[in-house]
Amino acid sequence: MQVSRNNLLFILLFAGGIILPTAILSVLSFRNIQNEVFLAQKNFDENRTAFQNDIQEAVAKEQNKIFQETKNASLFLYEQPQRLLDFGHATEFKSVDGIEAIFLFNKGALVYPDISSRHFYKSTNFSNSVASAKDKKLFMEESEGFKDEASQKRYLNKRMHALRPTSFIFGSKSEQIQDILGLIRYYYKEKKYNEALKLLEILEENPHQQGYLHSDLSWSVNLLHFEILVKQKKHQEAQDYCLSVLAQFFEDQSIDNIAASKFFFETAFTQILSFEKLPQDKREAFWNLRENFNRQLGYMDILYKHRDLFLEVLSSEHNSKTGIDFKKSDEASLFKMSYPFLSGDQVVIAKINEDAYKDRLLNRLKGVVQSWKNIPFSIVESKDRVFLGSIPDSATIISQSHLEDILDLEFTLYEKDMQDIRKETRHRMFLMYGLMLFALITVIFGSFFMFRFITQEHKLLAMKANFLSSVSHELKTPLTSIKMFAEMMARGRVQKVEKVQEYSNLIGKEATRLENLIGAILNYTRMEHGKGAFKWERLDFSICAKKVFDAVEDIGVEKGLTFHTKFDPNVFVMGDYTALYSLAQNLIENAIKYTNAPGEVSIRTYTEDSWSVFSVTDTGVGIPSSEQKNIFNDFYRVGDEMTRSTKGSGLGLAIVKRVAETHRATISLVSKPGKGSTFIVKFKKAE
Numbered sequence: 008m009q010v011s012r013n014n015l016l017f018i019l020l021f022a023g024g025i026i027l028p029t030a031i032l033s034v035l036s037f038r039n040i041q042n043e044v045f046l047a048q049k050n051f052d053e054n055r056t057a058f059q060n061d062i063q064e065a066v067a068k069e070q071n072k073i074f075q076e077t078k079n080a081s082l083f084l085y086e087q088p089q090r091l092l093d094f095g096h097a098t099e100f101k102s103v104d105g106i107e108a109i110f111l112f113n114k115g116a117l118v119y120p121d122i123s124s125r126h127f128y129k130s131t132n133f134s135n136s137v138a139s140a141k142d143k144k145l146f147m148e149e150s151e152g153f154k155d156e157a158s159q160k161r162y163l164n165k166r167m168h169a170l171r172p173t174s175f176i177f178g179s180k181s182e183q184i185q186d187i188l189g190l191i192r193y194y195y196k197e198k199k200y201n202e203a204l205k206l207l208e209i210l211e212e213n214p215h216q217q218g219y220l221h222s223d224l225s226w227s228v229n230l231l232h233f234e235i236l237v238k239q240k241k242h243q244e245a246q247d248y249c250l251s252v253l254a255q256f257f258e259d260q261s262i263d264n265i266a267a268s269k270f271f272f273e274t275a276f277t278q279i280l281s282f283e284k285l286p287q288d289k290r291e292a293f294w295n296l297r298e299n300f301n302r303q304l305g306y307m308d309i310l311y312k313h314r315d316l317f318l319e320v321l322s323s324e325h326n327s328k329t330g331i332d333f334k335k336s337d338e339a340s341l342f343k344m345s346y347p348f349l350s351g352d353q354v355v356i357a358k359i360n361e362d363a364y365k366d367r368l369l370n371r372l373k374g375v376v377q378s379w380k381n382i383p384f385s386i387v388e389s390k391d392r393v394f395l396g397s398i399p400d401s402a403t404i405i406s407q408s409h410l411e412d413i414l415d416l417e418f419t420l421y422e423k424d425m426q427d428i429r430k431e432t433r434h435r436m437f438l439m440y441g442l443m444l445f446a447l448i449t450v451i452f453g454s455f456f457m458f459r460f461i462t463q464e465h466k467l468l469a470m471k472a473n474f475l476s477s478v479s480h481e482l483k484t485p486l487t488s489i490k491m492f493a494e495m496m497a498r499g500r501v502q503k504v505e506k507v508q509e510y511s512n513l514i515g516k517e518a519t520r521l522e523n524l525i526g527a528i529l530n531y532t533r534m535e536h537g538k539g540a541f542k543w544e545r546l547d548f549s550i551c552a553k554k555v556f557d558a559v560e561d562i563g564v565e566k567g568l569t570f571h572t573k574f575d576p577n578v579f580v581m582g583d584y585t586a587l588y589s590l591a592q593n594l595i596e597n598a599i600k601y602t603n604a605p606g607e608v609s610i611r612t613y614t615e616d617s618w619s620v621f622s623v624t625d626t627g628v629g630i631p632s633s634e635q636k637n638i639f640n641d642f643y644r645v646g647d648e649m650t651r652s653t654k655g656s657g658l659g660l661a662i663v664k665r666v667a668e669t670h671r672a673t674i675s676l677v678s679k680p681g682k683g684s685t686f687i688v689k690f691k692k693a694e
C-alpha cells in the first residue's frame with residue numbers, strides 16, 4: 008500500500024492532533040475522578056471542623072451579645088436608678104430580648120429594683136418631707152456596703168421579708184372603720200363629696216394609731232379619696248394625692264398587699280393619663296412612672312418568689328475567669344455577672360426568659376447551618392429534645408460537645424455516609440470511561456477510514472493512469488499492424504493472391520482485437536450504469552457459454568492449449584444475455600491468456616441443487632492468494648505493467664464481478680501460483 012508523503016503527514020497530524028490530546032485528557036480526567044472520593048472525604052473533614060467552630064462561635068457570640076446588652080441595661084440602671092422613679096425625669100427602660108428581669112446589687116445590697124424611698128426622697132421635692140430618718144440610715148448603710156456575708160444575708164432577708172404581705176388586721180377597729188367607710192361611700196353616692204373627704208382625712212390623719220393602713224382597707228380609702236377628687240374635677244389635687252400615696256408607699260418598709268397597691272396605682276395612673284388638660288410633659292412623666300413602677304413591682308415579685316435561689320446565687324463563689332455564672336433550677340434560670348465582666352463590687356443577676364433566649368440562639372444557629380449543607384449533625388436540648396439538625400437512624404458519632412448551660416444544649420457530629428459520594432463518583436467514572444472509549448474508537452475508525460479513503464483514491468488514480476497507458480498501447484498495437492499491412496497492399500508490394508489473403512486476414516484479426524477492446528470498455532461502462540440498462544430474460548447459460556467458447560477456441564488451440572468442455576442442457580438463469588456473454592468471455596479469455604502451452608482449459612456448465620453453475624479451470628500461472636481479492640477491482644492487474652507479458656485492461660474481472668452482483672450470483676476462486684486457477688460462478692436456477 009503506497010501512501011504519499013503529504014498524505015502520511017496529514018494522517019500523522021490528524022492522529023497526533025486528536026488521539027494524543029484525547030488520550031492525555033482522558034488520563035488526566037481519569038486521575039481526577041479517582042482523586043474525587045479522597046478529596047470529598049478530606050473536604051468533608053475540613054468542613055466539619057469549620058462547621059463545629061462556627062456553631063460554637065455562634066452560641067458564644069449570641070450569649071455574649073445577651074451579656075453585653077444586659078450589662079448595658081444594668082449600667083444604665085446603675086447610673087440613674089433614682090431617675091426611673093423620678094417624677095419628671097423618668098427615663099425609658101432598656102429591655103433585653105431573652106431576659107425577663109434584671110437585678111442589680113452593689114456590695115451585696117439590692118440597688119434595683121428600687122421600691123423604697125431611699126433614692127426617691129433624694130430627687131423629688133414633694134417627698135422630702137415624708138422621708139424618714141430610718142430610711143436615710145438604711146440607705147447610708149447600704150451604700151457603704153456590708154462588713155461580712157452574714158450581715159448581707161440578714162439585710163437581704165429583711166428586705167425580702169418586708170415585701171411579704173402581712174395578715175390583715177380585723178377586729179372591732181376594723182368594724183368601726185368599715186362603718187366609717189360605709190358612711191363615706193354613702194356620701195360619695197349622694198355626691199356629698201366634701202363630707203366624704205372630711206371623713207377620709209380623719210381616717211388618714213391617724214394611720215398609726217389605728218394600724219389599718221397595713222390592711223387592704225387602706226387602699227380602698229386611698230382609692231375613694233382619689234376618685235372623689237377626680238369627681239370634683241380637682242385634677243391637680245388628684246395628681247398630687249396619687250404622688251403622695253406613692254411617696255408613702257415607698258416610705259413603708261412593707262408592702263401589705265401587692266395586688267391591692269397595684270390595683271390602686273394602675274387605676275390612678277390610668278385616670279390621670281386620661282385627664283384632658285394634662286400637659287404633655289406631665290403625661291409623659293406619668294406614663295414612664297407607671298411603666299417603671301409596674302416593672303419594678305413585677306421584678307420584686309420575682310425576687311420574692313425565688314428569694315432562696317437568688318440568695319444562693321448571690322452568695323455563691325463567682326467564676327473569676329469570665330465573671331459569668333449560670334444557675335438553672337426547676338423554678339428559674341439565672342445568670343450572674345460580676346467582676347471582671349462588671350467592674351468593682353457590682354453584681355447583676357438576670358432571670359432568663361427561656362423561650363425568648365432560645366429563639367435568639369436558634370435564629371443565630373439557623374444562619375450558620377444554612378451556609379453548611381450536607382453535614383449531619385444534631386443539637387439536642389435537655390438531653391432529649393432536638394433543637395436543630397436531626398439524629399440519623401444509624402450513623403457513627405464523630406464528636407459530641409456541650410454547647411450551652413441554660414438550655415443544656417448538646418452538639419453532636421455524625422459520620423457522613425460516603426456511600427453516596429462513591430456511587431456518584433463511580434457513575435461519573437463510568438461515563439468518563441464510556442466517553443473516552445467512544446472518542447478513541449471514533450478517532451481510530453476515523454483515521455482508519457480516512458487512511459483507506461486516501462490510499463484508495465490514490466490507487467484509483469494510479470489504476471486509471473495505468474488503464475489509459477495500457478488502453479492506448481492496446482489500441483496502438485493492432486492499429487500499427489493494420490496500417491502496415493494496408494500500406495503494403497496499397498503500394499502494390501504484395502503481388503501474390505495468397506499473401507493478399509493472408510494480410511487481409513491479419514488486418515481482420517487486428518480489427519477484431521480492436522473491436523474486442525472497445526467492446527470491453529463499452530461493456531464496463533455499461534456495467535457502471537447497472538441493472539437499468541439490462542434486458543432481463545430467462546436463458547440457457549450453456550448456449551451463451553458455448554457461443555463464447557466457439558469464438559475463442561481458435562486462439563487457444565493456436566496457442567497450443569487443450570480444451571475440455573461440458574455444456575449441460577437447460578442450465579437456465581434469469582439475466583441479460585450481453586452481460587452474461589461478457590462474463591463468460593472474460594473468464595474463458597483469461598484462462599487462455601494466463602495459461603501457457605501445453606496447458607489445459609476446462610469449461611463446464613451444469614446445474615447443482617438450485618444453482619446453475621459455470622466453471623472455468625485452467626492449468627495456468629495461477630494467482631497468489633494475496634492478490635485474489637484485488638483482481639476483481641476496476642483496472643487492477645497483477646504485477647508490474649512493464650514486466651507483464653500479457654495485454655489487458657484490468658477491466659475483465661471487474662466486469663465479471665459487476666455482472667455476478669447484478670445477477671445475484673456468487674463467484675468463488677481457487678488458485679495456486681504455477682498450478683492454475685478455477686473460477687466458479689453460481690446463479691440462482693431459473694425454473
Ligand code: ADP
Binds near residue numbers: 629630645656
Ligand atoms: P486483464 O486480464 O485485462 O489484466 P482482468 O480483470 O481480466 O484484467 O484480470 C485481472 C488480473 O487477474 C489479471 O491481470 C491477471 O493477472 C489475473 N488473472 C485473471 N484471470 C486469471 C487466470 N485465469 N489465471 C491467472 N491470473 C488471472
